[in-house]
Amino acid sequence: MPEELSPLQQDVLDRYSKLANILHSLDDTLNEINTSSTESRTSPEEVINEMREIEIKIGLVGTLLKGSVYSFILQQKKQKQEQQQLQQ
Template sequence: MREELSLLQQNVLERYQKLAQVLHSLDNTLKQFNDNGNENVSSEVVLQQIREIEVKIGLVGTLLKGSVYSLVLQRRQELERNEIV
């Protein structure tokens, strides 16, 4: 069957397979978390904590992109100044 698929299709299927494995792993981790006597912690609390982490990761990503963009602009300005002189 793999011979019938294009390289792009194979790549997409492999990524879906990796995603499925990660989701199964996450599901197993959450089941273990719930089975370890943490009845006091509801899934809503866990989801809220995950959302907070997601927001922080998004902020870090935005700051990183801004820093890289600033660096690129600085380098471009330096090159333009060197060309003028």
């Protein structure tokens, strides 16, 4: 008799399914790139340079996001301290 899945288990399975679909799509895209005509093929050096630019931009966005979250947490902590001082 199969057991019912908990919501967490179902969520994990759904995410794995979504990841599998994305990986299959990526594999199809890579196969398409590898089988494309040599005339339209981009050199590996150009691809690496473009990927490096994307990596730098993603790193910048990540840093900005971390800074924003840190600032938000500090603001909340300051507000709590001010509220505690007013209550005393």
